[in-house]
Amino acid sequence: MSDSNSKSGEAHVGEKVGVGKVVDVTSPPHPATPPVVEFDHVTKTYNDGQPNAFTAIKDISFVVEDKHNHGEFVGILGPSGCGKSTILKLIAGLEPQHPATLGTVSVLGKPVTGPGADRGMVFQDYTSFDNRTVLDNVTFGLECRGMPRRIREELGRHWIDQVGLDVENDQYKFPHELSGGMRQRVAIARTLILKPRVILMDEPFGALDPQTRLNMQDLLVSLWRKVEATVFFITHSIEEAVYLGDRVYVLSSSPGRLVQELEVEPPDRPAADMQREPEFRETVYYVNDLIAAEEALKQAGAE
Numbered sequence: 326m327s328d329s330n331s332k333s334g335e336a337h338v339g340e341k342v343g344v345g346k347v348v349d350v351t352s353p354p355h356p357a358t359p360p361v362v363e364f365d366h367v368t369k370t371y372n373d374g375q376p377n378a379f380t381a382i383k384d385i386s387f388v389v390e391d392k393h394n395h396g397e398f399v400g401i402l403g404p405s406g407c408g409k410s411t412i413l414k415l416i417a418g419l420e421p422q423h424p425a426t427l428g429t430v431s432v433l434g435k436p437v438t439g440p441g442a443d444r445g446m447v448f449q450d451y452t453s454f455d456n457r458t459v460l461d462n463v464t465f466g467l468e469c470r471g472m473p474r475r476i477r478e479e480l481g482r483h484w485i486d487q488v489g490l491d492v493e494n495d496q497y498k499f500p501h502e503l504s505g506g507m508r509q510r511v512a513i514a515r516t517l518i519l520k521p522r523v524i525l526m527d528e529p530f531g532a533l534d535p536q537t538r539l540n541m542q543d544l545l546v547s548l549w550r551k552v553e554a555t556v557f558f559i560t561h562s563i564e565e566a567v568y569l570g571d572r573v574y575v576l577s578s579s580p581g582r583l584v585q586e587l588e589v590e591p592p593d594r595p596a597a598d599m600q601r602e603p604e605f606r607e608t609v610y611y612v613n614d615l616i617a618a619e620e621a622l623k624q625a626g627a628e
């Protein structure tokens with residue numbers, strides 16, 4: 326962070342804050358191999374050129390490197406409406422977020438031109454097909470790809486098991502027979518079965534009760550280690566982002582800019598334990614203060 330950008334109470338580049346360390350957001354790395362995801366001075370203005378034009382994110386640059394055997398886990402935090410979903414959908418190549426108004430969004434070294442099999446999404450809303458069983462929901466993407474029924478159902482059962490559901494009891498259930506946590510397990514299985522390189526998660530645990538949420542965080546950590554994908558994870562829970570993230574991006578209030586990046590210690594112990602530790606709490610309070618300062622700036626601007 327350059328001095329011109331830093332506010333009082335904000336740590337300097339390289340400084341340790343609990344389990345996190347501040348990274349210089351003004352000079353993204355230039356890796357030798359193409360990054361998994363790169364934002365190069367990206368601005369998104371909805372309804373550009375019209376009277377109702379609205380700039381949601383402004384001049385955002387970052388690089389998420391392609392690390393051997395280790396997909397990074399990036400938590401995205403920021404005040405409500407700062408453009409978090411806009412960033413995710415630009416990576417996904419979904420309209421109307423795609424295309425960016427200015428700058429370039431690249432995945433695996435190529436500019437994004439639309440959705441692709443290398444990227445999978447999990448949303449907060451339970452997006453299962455109501456009239457399909459768990460097994461048919463999980464295997465839907467493989468069915469679309471034309472994979473024969475026997476093979477895809479075998480894979481489907483494997484993934485139902487991987488996300489902690491009971492294959493025998495749950496595979497023929499319909500979504501309305503499942504709890505919220507179980508439905509999100511189905512959504513995760515349905516995405517992971519397609520082996521995307523990049524997994525985009527928009528508040529996937531936002532509607533779950535606190536205990537289920539901690540269980541899902543632990544599940545996600547263990548699955549993510551197995552699939553080695555790069556994950557972008559939007560959440561309003563600072564604890565969740567700091568626990569799950571290898572790095573955490575903090576955005577400013579609207580229009581969203583990247584105001585801080587923290588490198589965070591890996592989640593190598595259960596969520597319920599790590600989230601109680603003083604060093605962990607220090608990072609959470611620090612990020613909380615950053616976001617509160619952004620909210621206050623927004624309020625002051627609105628008055």
Ligand SMILES: Nc1ncnc2c1ncn2[C@@H]1O[C@H](COP(=O)(O)OP(=O)(O)OP(=O)(O)O)[C@@H](O)[C@H]1O
Binds near residue numbers: 403404
């Ligand atoms: N299709 C659209 N057309 C016009 N404005 C939009 C559109 N989509 C989003 N916006 C606006 O862009 C801003 C950023 O929206 P976005 O959903 O990316 O923010 P967010 O940080 O994910 O929000 P939240 O935390 O509340 O979920 C908001 O002010 C929103 O109203």
